[in-house]
Amino acid sequence: MAGQVNPDLAKERENASFNTQKLTNLLYGGAEKVRRRRYIESLAFSDPAYSGDEDPVFMSREELYSSQLKRALTTVQRVKELNITEEDLSTYRNAALSGGMPGLALTWIAFIPTILQQGTEEQKQKWLKPAQDLSIVGAYAQTEMGHGTFVRGLETTATYDPSTQEFVIHSPTLTSTKWWPGGLGKTSNYATVMAQLYTQGKCYGPHNFMVQIRSLEDHTPCPGVTLGDIGPKMEGNANDNGFARFDHVRIPRENMLMKFARVEPDGTYVQPASSKLAYSNMVYLRGTFVMSAAQALASASTIAVRYSCVRRQSEMKPGEPEPQILDYQTQQYKLFPQLAAAYAFWFAARFMTQQHASITGSMEKGDMSGLAELHALSAGLKSYTTAVMSAGIDVCRMSCGGHGYSHASGLPALFSTGTSLCTAEGENTVMMLQTARYLVKCFVQSQSGKTLSGTVAYLSAVQPSPVSGERNMSDLGTQVTAFQHRAARMVRHAALQMQTEMQKGKSREDAWNSCSVLLIKAAQAHVHSFVVRNFAETVQTVEVEESVRAVLTSLCQLYSLHGITEHAGDFLMDGYLTGRDIDAASSLLSAVLAQLRPDAVALVDAFDLHDKMLHSVLGRYDGRVYEHLYQWAQKSPLNKTEVHESYYKYLQPFLKSNRAKL
Numbered sequence: 253m254a255g256q257v258n259p260d261l262a263k264e265r266e267n268a269s270f271n272t273q274k275l276t277n278l279l280y281g282g283a284e285k286v287r288r289r290r291y292i293e294s295l296a297f298s299d300p301a302y303s304g305d306e307d308p309v310f311m312s313r314e315e316l317y318s319s320q321l322k323r324a325l326t327t328v329q330r331v332k333e334l335n336i337t338e339e340d341l342s343t344y345r346n347a348a349l350s351g352g353m354p355g356l357a358l359t360w361i362a363f364i365p366t367i368l369q370q371g372t373e374e375q376k377q378k379w380l381k382p383a384q385d386l387s388i389v390g391a392y393a394q395t396e397m398g399h400g401t402f403v404r405g406l407e408t409t410a411t412y413d414p415s416t417q418e419f420v421i422h423s424p425t426l427t428s429t430k431w432w433p434g435g436l437g438k439t440s441n442y443a444t445v446m447a448q449l450y451t452q453g454k455c456y457g458p459h460n461f462m463v464q465i466r467s468l469e470d471h472t473p474c475p476g477v478t479l480g481d482i483g484p485k486m487e488g489n490a491n492d493n494g495f496a497r498f499d500h501v502r503i504p505r506e507n508m509l510m511k512f513a514r515v516e517p518d519g520t521y522v523q524p525a526s527s528k529l530a531y532s533n534m535v536y537l538r539g540t541f542v543m544s545a546a547q548a549l550a551s552a553s554t555i556a557v558r559y560s561c562v563r564r565q566s567e568m569k570p571g572e573p574e575p576q577i578l579d580y581q582t583q584q585y586k587l588f589p590q591l592a593a594a595y596a597f598w599f600a601a602r603f604m605t606q607q608h609a610s611i612t613g614s615m616e617k618g619d620m621s622g623l624a625e626l627h628a629l630s631a632g633l634k635s636y637t638t639a640v641m642s643a644g645i646d647v648c649r650m651s652c653g654g655h656g657y658s659h660a661s662g663l664p665a666l667f668s669t670g671t672s673l674c675t676a677e678g679e680n681t682v683m684m685l686q687t688a689r690y691l692v693k694c695f696v697q698s699q700s701g702k703t704l705s706g707t708v709a710y711l712s713a714v715q716p717s718p719v720s721g722e723r724n725m726s727d728l729g730t731q732v733t734a735f736q737h738r739a740a741r742m743v744r745h746a747a748l749q750m751q752t753e754m755q756k757g758k759s760r761e762d763a764w765n766s767c768s769v770l771l772i773k774a775a776q777a778h779v780h781s782f783v784v785r786n787f788a789e790t791v792q793t794v795e796v797e798e799s800v801r802a803v804l805t806s807l808c809q810l811y812s813l814h815g816i817t818e819h820a821g822d823f824l825m826d827g828y829l830t831g832r833d834i835d836a837a838s839s840l841l842s843a844v845l846a847q848l849r850p851d852a853v854a855l856v857d858a859f860d861l862h863d864k865m866l867h868s869v870l871g872r873y874d875g876r877v878y879e880h881l882y883q884w885a886q887k888s889p890l891n892k893t894e895v896h897e898s899y900y901k902y903l904q905p906f907l908k909s910n911r912a913k914l
C-alpha cells in the first residue's frame with residue numbers, strides 16, 4: 253500500500269536497542285549539525301531544477317555530461333540565491349549532484365585546493381575568487397600518458413626565459429601528454445599543470461604552474477594547446493577526464509605557484525623548506541578520500557542491510573515461513589564487517605582531518621617536523637580504507653543476489669565509482685609502500701634508542717617476544733594490543749629481512765624490491781592497527797548515551813575480531829596469540845554477529861543517507877522494493893515501444909527467411 257513502510261523493516265526499527273538519532277548526532281558532530289545538514293539537503297532535493305532528469309544509467313555519455321554540467325551550474329546560481337555558506341557548500345553540492353560528478357567539480361575538488369595549498373597570498377587574491385565564482389573553470393593536470401605514479405618522471409617541461417620573464421610549457425613526447433585530469437577534456441579553461449622546472453640550465457623537478465588552456469571568449473583551445481576527452485571509463489562518465497598537449501606555450505613568471513619554491517625574475521631558483529611541499533595538495537586530497545571511503549561503504553551497507561531484511565528466501569526450519577535473509581549467519585558475516593568498517597573509517601577520517609589541520613598549522617609556522625608522519629598516515633589510510641571499501645561494496649552487491657547485479661540496486665555504480673579511489677590520487681600499492689618506507693625508518697630509529705611518538709609510538713613500546721597466558725579476547729584493550737603486536741612484528745620482520753638482503757650484497761633498492769610484499773603487508777597491518785585503536789578509543793571516550801556506546805562497542809568488537817580471525821596466521825606466527833585465543837575470537841565473533849543482528853537496520857539508518865543520495869531501489873528507506881523494481885524497469889529505453897525497431901530490421905527478416913526454409 254502506498255505510503256507504508258515494509259512491515260519487516262518497520263519491526264526492525266521498533267526493536268532497536270538504541271536511539272538512532274543519537275548515533276546520527278554523534279556521527280555528524282551534534283544535533284544542530286544534523287538538522288542543518290538535512291535542511292540544506294532538502295533545499296536541493298525539493299528544487300525542481302534538479303528533478304526531471306532520467307536515471308543516469310539510462311543516459312548516453314553526452315546526455316550525462318550535459319545534464320550534470322547543467323546541474324553543476326544551477327548549484328552555483330542557487331548557492332548565491334540561497335546564501336549557502338562555506339560550511340554548507342559541500343553538503344549542498346553533494347545533494348544536488350548526487351547523480352554523478354561533473355568535470356566542473358574538479359574546480360572545487362582539486363583546482364581551488366591547489367591554489368590554496370600552493371599559491372602565495374598574492375596568487376590566492378588573483379585566482380581564488382574567479383575560481384570560486386566560476387568565472388574561470390580549472391583542472392588539476394598532473395598525470396601524463398606515460399607517468400602517473402612517478403611524479404619525478406613527468407616529462408612536461410616549464411623552461412624559464414629571463415628575457416621575457418616567462419615560462420615555456422612544452423610537451424616534448426607523446427607520453428608527456430597530460431592524460432586523465434578531470435574536467436580537462438571539454439569544461440575547463442584553466443589548469444594547474446605539473447611540469448619539470450628548468451631555469452638557468454638546471455632541472456629542479458616537478459612544480460605547479462597556472463596555465464590558461466581555453467579562450468575565455470569562445471572556449472576554443474589557446475594557441476599551442478591541444479585538448480580533448482579521453483573517452484568513456486568504467487564509471488564517472490559525466491566527467492570529461494581529458495588530455496592536453498602544449499607546444500611551447502608561454503605563461504608569465506607569476507603563474508608559477510610560488511608559496512614554497514620560487515623563481516626570481518633573473519631565473520634564480522629559491523629552494524622550498526622541503527622539496528615535497530610541491531605535493532601538499534595530494535596529501536590533502538588523499539586525506540579527504542578516507543571520508544569518501546567511509547561514506548561509500550556506509551551507502552553500500554545501508555542498501556544491503558535494508559534489503560536483507562525485506563528479502564525472504566529459502567527455508568530455515570521445515571514448514572516455517574521463509575526467513576529474512578539477514579537471519580542467515582553467513583549473510584551477517586558478509587555484511588556486518590562492512591558496516592563496522594564504515595564506522596571505523598568514519599572515525600579514522602575524523603582523526604585524519606584533525607591531524608591535517610594540526611600539522612599544516614605547524615608547517616605554516618615553519619615547523620616541518622610533522623610532514624613525514626602526515627604523508628605516511630594519509631597515504632596509508634587512503635590506500636587501506638579505499639581498498640577495503642572497494643572490496644566491501646562488491647561483497648554487499650553479491651549479498652543482494654541477482655537484484656544486486658542490476659543497476660536498480662545502485663551497487664554497480666557505487667562500486668565502479670568507489671573503486672576509482674584505489675587508483676586516483678596515488679595508486680594504492682604505491683601509497684602503502686610510502687607508508688612502509690616511513691615505518692622502516694621509524695623502526696631503525698627505535699633500534700638506535702629513539703623514542704617514537706604519534707601513530708608509530710607503539711613500534712618502540714611493543715615487545716617482540718611472545719606473551720604467554722590466557723587472554724580475555726573480548727576485551728578491547730587486549731584486541732588493540734594484539735593488533736599493535738602484529739604490526740610491530742611485521743614491520744620488524746620486513747625491516748630485518750631487508751637488512752639481511754643488503755648484507756648478502758644487494759643494493760638498498762634491490763633489497764627494498766625483493767621485500768616489498770612483506771613491506772606492504774607490514775604497512776597494511778600498521779594502518780589496520782591504527783584504525784582499530786582509533787575506533788576503540790572513540791567508543792570508550794566519546795560522550796554519548798550508554799545504549800549507543802554499547803552498540804558501538806559491539807561494532808568495534810566485531811571489526812577487530814573479524815580482523816583477528818581473517819588474519820589469524822599473522823597473530824599466531826610468533827605465538828603471541830594461541831590457537832585457543834583464535835578459537836575464542838571466532839566464538840566471540842559469532843556471538844557478536846547475533847548480538848548486532850537486531851540493531852543492524854538502526855545502525856545503517858544512523859548514517860542518515862537520504863534515498864536521493866543512495867539511488868537504490870533495494871536500499872529504499874521504506875523497503876518497498878518489489879513495486880519500485882517493477883516501476884524502475886519500465887524506464888528502460890528498450891521498453892519505450894512494445895516491439896523494438898530491431899525486430900523489423902533484423903529479427904523479422906531473419907525469422908521469415910528461416911521459416912521459409914522449413
Ligand SMILES: CCCCCCCCCCCCCCCCCCCCCC(=O)SCCNC(=O)CCNC(=O)[C@H](O)C(C)(C)COP(=O)(O)OP(=O)(O)OC[C@H]1O[C@@H](n2cnc3c(N)ncnc32)[C@H](O)[C@@H]1OP(=O)(O)O
Binds near residue numbers: 403676679690
Ligand atoms: C554524503 C554521502 C554520499 C554517498 C556517498 C557515495 C560516495 C562515493 C565515493 C566516491 C567519491 C567520488 C569522489 C571522486 C573524486 C575523484 C577525484 C579524483 C581526483 C584525482 C586527482 C588525481 O589523481 S591527481 C594525481 C595524483 N597523483 C598522485 O598522487 C601521484 C602519486 N605519486 C606521488 O605522490 C609521488 O611520486 C611518490 C609516489 C610519493 C614518490 O615521490 P618521490 O619520488 O618524489 O619521493 P620518494 O619516493 O623518492 O621519497 C623521497 C622522500 O619524500 C617523501 N615524500 C614523498 N612524498 C611526500 C609527500 N607528499 N609529503 C611528504 N613527504 C613525501 C618520502 O617519504 C621520502 O622520504 P624519506 O627520504 O625521508 O624516506
Ligand SMILES: Cc1cc2nc3c(=O)[nH]c(=O)nc-3n(C[C@H](O)[C@H](O)[C@H](O)COP(=O)(O)OP(=O)(O)OC[C@H]3O[C@@H](n4cnc5c(N)ncnc54)[C@H](O)[C@@H]3O)c2cc1C
Binds near residue numbers: 393398685
Ligand atoms: C577516476 C580517475 C580520476 C583521475 N583524475 C586525475 C586528475 O584529476 N588529475 C590528474 O593529474 N590525474 C588524475 N588521475 C590519474 C591518477 O592520479 C593516476 O592514474 C594514478 O596516480 C596512478 O598512476 P598510473 O595511472 O600511472 O598508474 P601506474 O603507476 O602505471 O600503475 C600501474 C601499476 O604499477 C604499479 N606500480 C607503479 N609504480 C610502482 C612502484 N614504485 N612500486 C610498486 N608498484 C608500482 C602500481 O601499483 C600499479 O599496479 C585520475 C585517475 C582516475 C582513475
